[in-house]
Amino acid sequence: xxxxxxxxxxxxxxxxxxxxxxxxxxxxxxxxxxxxxxxxxxxxxxxxxxxxxxxxxxxxxxxxxxxxxxxxxxxxxxxxxxxxxxxxxxxxxxxxxxxxxxxxxxxxxxxxxxxxxxxxxxxxxxxxxxxxxxxxxxxxxxxxxxxxxxxxxxxxxxxxxxx
Amino acid sequence: xxxxxxxxxxxxxxxxxxxxxxxxxxxxxxxxxxxxxxxxxxxxxxxxxxxxxxxxxxxxxxxxxxxxxxxxxxxxxxxxxxxxxxxxxxxxxxxxxx
Numbered sequence: 001x002x003x004x005x006x007x008x009x010x011x012x013x014x015x016x017x018x019x020x021x022x023x024x025x026x027x028x029x030x031x032x033x034x035x036x037x038x039x040x041x042x043x044x045x046x047x048x049x050x051x052x053x054x055x056x057x058x059x060x061x062x063x064x065x066x067x068x069x070x071x072x073x074x075x076x077x078x079x080x081x082x083x084x085x086x087x088x089x090x091x092x093x094x095x096x097x098x099x100x101x102x103x104x105x106x107x108x109x110x111x112x113x114x115x116x117x118x119x120x121x122x123x124x125x126x127x128x129x130x131x132x133x134x135x136x137x138x139x140x141x142x143x144x145x146x147x148x149x150x151x152x153x154x155x156x157x158x159x160x161x162x163x
Numbered sequence: 164x165x166x167x168x169x170x171x172x173x174x175x176x177x178x179x180x181x182x183x184x185x186x187x188x189x190x191x192x193x194x195x196x197x198x199x200x201x202x203x204x205x206x207x208x209x210x211x212x213x214x215x216x217x218x219x220x221x222x223x224x225x226x227x228x229x230x231x232x233x234x235x236x237x238x239x240x241x242x243x244x245x246x247x248x249x250x251x252x253x254x255x256x257x258x259x260x261x
Contacts, residue, residue: 019181
């Protein structure tokens with residue numbers, strides 16, 4: 001294990017632990033705040049894997065925008081501050097399917113990649129990512145902008161007072 | 164040198180936790196939150212496979228996934244707020260279908 005492996009493991013533990021807190025806390029607002037920790041830890045993993053531009057986009061969009069939006073929704077639906085009692089369904093089927101898929105995938109990956117060692121790649125800077133997007137992937141990029149516009153209009157129409 | 168198995172296993176566990184949360188949680192906002200967890204796990208796998216194959220394509224797709232997640236959460240929250248205004252309740256168990 002090199003230093004980067006140790007750091008990846010530590011940050012991964014933080015991510016998994018805070019994700020467990022997201023799905024198990026009884027405080028609605030705290031679930032959103034734990035999600036910030038998870039997303040931040042994943043952003044640090046991106047940095048360690050040299051995906052620099054993606055890491056900062058993750059911090060900006062996810063931690064900056066998506067979580068704030070979710071917290072707004074928590075407040076607009078008049079969630080109680082403090083413990084809620086009716087947040088959860090019975091644990092049985094969820095535990096079966098969740099643990100099955102998660103541990104199954106983890107075991108599969110651990111087996112497939114067990115002996116693999118790779119050199120850290122060149123940094124995924126904004127220049128390299130931008131050249132790839134505007135070279136090979138320009139059409140999906142444009143389609144995605146149309147999708148964003150459609151989602152914007154849809155969200156406005158849905159939240160109008162009386163439609 | 165680094166071992167790609169570490170982020171891969173982390174991503175698999177995050178995905179499993181997301182699946183668990185979607186099935187376990189009853190509050191619609193919390194379900195959306197757990198969907199974000201699953202999307203993030205997939206992003207981590209894409210970035211890690213970039214490292215394995217020494218390419219940049221995975222990171223491009225991560226950006227696409229982030230944009231789609233933002234659009235999804237915007238429309239999803241508008242739906243949740245509309246549901247709350249109609250029923251004063253966002254428990255997904257109590258939504259009547261049809």
